[in-house]
Amino acid sequence: xxxxxxxxxxxxxxxxxxxxxxxxxxxxxxxxxxxxxxxxxxxxxxxxxxxxxxxxxxxxxxxxxxxxxxxxxxxxxxxxxxxxxxxxxxxxxxxxxxxxxxxxxxxxxxxxxx
Amino acid sequence: xxxxxxxxxxxxxxxxxxxxxxxxxxxxxxxxxxxxxxxxxxxxxxxxxxxxxxxxxxxxxxxxxxxxxxxxxxxxxxxxxxxxxxxxxxxxxxxxxxxxxxxxxxxxx
Numbered sequence: 143x144x145x146x147x148x149x150x151x152x153x154x155x156x157x158x159x160x161x162x163x164x165x166x167x168x169x170x171x172x173x174x175x176x177x178x179x180x181x182x183x184x185x186x187x188x189x190x191x192x193x194x195x196x197x198x199x200x201x202x203x204x205x206x207x208x209x210x211x212x213x214x215x216x217x218x219x220x221x222x223x224x225x226x227x228x229x230x231x232x233x234x235x236x237x238x239x240x241x242x243x244x245x246x247x248x249x250x251x252x253x254x255x256x
Numbered sequence: 257x258x259x260x261x262x263x264x265x266x267x268x269x270x271x272x273x274x275x276x277x278x279x280x281x282x283x284x285x286x287x288x289x290x291x292x293x294x295x296x297x298x299x300x301x302x303x304x305x306x307x308x309x310x311x312x313x314x315x316x317x318x319x320x321x322x323x324x325x326x327x328x329x330x331x332x333x334x335x336x337x338x339x340x341x342x343x344x345x346x347x348x349x350x351x352x353x354x355x356x357x358x359x360x361x362x363x364x365x
Contacts, residue, residue: 173351184357185343198352233298242306244289245353247298
C-alpha cells in the first residue's frame with residue numbers, strides 16, 4: 143500500500159480481555175517493527191521481523207504479548223489478559239533492506255484498558 | 257544491547273539555532289537516524305548518518321562521530337512549528353532499530 147496502515151486506530155477494552163492489533167506494512171518492505179509509546183514517553187522497542195521471522199523479541203514485556211507475521215506482509219500483535227498498564231499507543235513501522243533506508247511509521251493504535 | 261541518551265527537554269527562541277545531542281552504545285552499528293514527532297502524531301524521518309561527518313538538509317543538519325558514539329541534530333532558523341519531540345535512533349546489528357527517549361523541544365517567541 144501507499145503507507146503503513148494500522149488497525150484499529152483506537153481500541154478500548156476491559157481488563158482481562160485479549161486484543162489483536164494489526165499492521166499492514168508498505169508493500170515490499172522486509173523489516174517490520176513494533177513499538178509501544180506511553181504518554182509523553184519515548185518509543186519502547188517490542189519486537190521486529192525480518193521477513194516472517196523475529197530475530198529479536200527481547201522487548202516483549204511479558205508472555206502475555208506475542209506477535210506474528212505471515213507472508214512477509216501483515217503482522218499481528220496480540221495481548222492476552224490485558225492489564226491497565228498495557229494502555230499506550232502501539233506503533234508499527236516498516237523498512238526495506240539496505241543501510242540508508244528509513245523506517246516509515248503507521249499512525250498507531252491507541253489502546254485503553256479499563 | 258543498546259543504550260541511547262539524549263536530553264529530555266530543550267527550549268530555544270524563534271529564529272535561533274539549537275543543537276540536540278545524542279550519545280549511544282550499541283552492539284553493531286548500521287546507521288543513526290533522527291525523527292521528528294509532533295504531539296499525537298507518528299514519528300517522521302528527518303535524517304540519516306552512517307559515515308562520520310555532517311549531512312545537511314535545508315534547515316536541518318545531522319552530525320555523526322562513530323568513534324565517540326555521538327551525534328547531534330542542528331536546527332537553524334527555528335520556527336514555532338519546530339516545537340516537537342526529536343528522536344535519535346540507532347540501527348544496530350541485523351536490522352534492529354532502537355530509539356532514545358526523545359528530546360522535547362519548545363520554541364518560544
